[in-house]
Amino acid sequence: DIQMTQSPSSLSASVGDRVTITCRASQSISSFLNWYQQKPGKAPKLLIYAASSLQSGVPSRFSGSGSGTDFTLTISSLQPEDFATYYCQQSDSTPWTFGQGTKVEIK
Amino acid sequence: EVQLVESGGGLVQPGGSLRLSCAASGFTFSSYWMHWVRQAPGKGLVWVSRINSDGSSTSYADSVKGRFTISRDNAKNTLYLQMNSLRAEDTAVYYCARSERFWSGNYYYYYMDVWGKGTTVTVSS
Numbered sequence: 001d002i003q004m005t006q007s008p009s010s011l012s013a014s015v016g017d018r019v020t021i022t023c024r025a026s027q028s029i030s031s032f033l034n035w036y037q038q039k040p041g042k043a044p045k046l047l048i049y050a051a052s053s054l055q056s057g058v059p060s061r062f063s064g065s066g067s068g069t070d071f072t073l074t075i076s077s078l079q080p081e082d083f084a085t086y087y088c089q090q091s092d093s094t095p096w097t098f099g100q101g102t103k104v105e106i107k
Numbered sequence: 108e109v110q111l112v113e114s115g116g117g118l119v120q121p122g123g124s125l126r127l128s129c130a131a132s133g134f135t136f137s138s139y140w141m142h143w144v145r146q147a148p149g150k151g152l153v154w155v156s157r158i159n160s161d162g163s164s165t166s167y168a169d170s171v172k173g174r175f176t177i178s179r180d181n182a183k184n185t186l187y188l189q190m191n192s193l194r195a196e197d198t199a200v201y202y203c204a205r206s207e208r209f210w211s212g213n214y215y216y217y218y219m220d221v222w223g224k225g226t227t228v229t230v231s232s
Contacts, residue, residue, distance in 0.1 A: 001169075031211075034218040036152070043202055043222040044144075044152060050209055050216035087152055091217040094166045096142075096154040 002026050002090050006099035012107040019075040021102045023088035028068045032092035035064055035073045038101075039084045047086075048073065078104070109133035109221050111203050116226030123193050123230070129186040129203030129223055137161070137181035140206035142219055143188050145199035145228075153199075156188065157206065171197075193230045200225040 003026035013019050023033065031051035036044040046055045048064035051071060061076040075082055083106055088099040115127040129141070143155040156167045156177040165177050176189040186203050204219035 030214070032214075032216060036219075038152075043224050044219075045222070046218060046220050049207075049218035049220075050211065053209065053216075055220065089152070089154075089219075094157070095168045096157075098152045098154065101151045 001095055002029060002093060002097050004088055004090055004097050004099040006086075006088055006102050008102060009100065010103040010105060012105050013078050014107045015078055015080055017078045017107075019078050019082075019104060021073045021086055021088075021104075023066075023071045023073070023099050025069045025071075025090055025092075029090045029092035031067045032090055033064075033066065033071050034089045034091060035062075036087045036089065037082075037084045038087065044087065075104075109205075111205065111221055111223035113201065113203055113223045113226035116201065116228045118229045118231065119193055120232050121194060121230055124189070124191045125193065125228060127188040127190065127201055127203075127226055127228070129188075131184045131186065131205075134205070134221075136179075136184040140217075141177075141179065141186045142204045142206055143177060143186075144202045144204055144219070144222075145197075146202070146225075147196075147199045150199075155201070158186070190228070193228075195230050198228060198230045200227050 005024045033051045035048040038044045052064045085101045085103045110132045112130045142157045158177045174192045178187045202225045203223045205221040207220040209216045
């Protein structure tokens with residue numbers, strides 16, 4: 001199985017900050033990488049697919065990059081509604097696997 | 108409105124069975140692959156299973172293989188997860204999700220673009 005490792009596991013940031021979350025795959029997954037946002041008690045929401053494609057309706061302050069084994073999710077200017085947990089997920093091969101999550105908290 | 112609504116969760120004893128349902132609306136259900144994903148209390152997301160559009164192909168996480176069965180009824184626009192021999196570690200919120208795909212010109216990229224709100228399964232004596 002492909003292991004996905006996110007860093008950091010949590011971070012504290014202020015509104016307006018630029019935030020970067022990293023995801024590393026245990027083997028090359030090309031660009032088969034998706035990012036989701038989850039708020040407490042809610043279902044996950046797709047943000048980015050195919051490593052860098054922004055899902056319809058998602059604000060442009062979210063962006064994704066990377067290929068192979070190393071990927072990043074960037075929030076260019078953190079907004080109050082962005083405080084949540086973020087997960088990367090590979091769709092290169094089954095079983096699909098998620099990173100452990102990165103919790104973005106208010107500083 | 109595109110929507111997925113899960114049902115069938117509840118409290119079950121270890122070794123028991125439960126069948127989850129996921130009712131789809133607002134899109135052509137029979138055209139999409141579908142997934143189940145679960146989340147144990149306070150933990151991360153874990154992919155459980157997927158089924159192709161006509162139900163002829165399925166895949167499972169090792170942790171549920173041989174105990175869980177995914178299926179679908181395209182006439183009823185409904186996805187199912189039959190869970191047998193349940194264990195305490197199966198306790199989780201179970202989400203169904205639609206699998207969309209994007210053609211880049213070289214590859215199809217797959218992702219889960221629509222999610223239900225989840226149904227809670229608790230395995231305890």
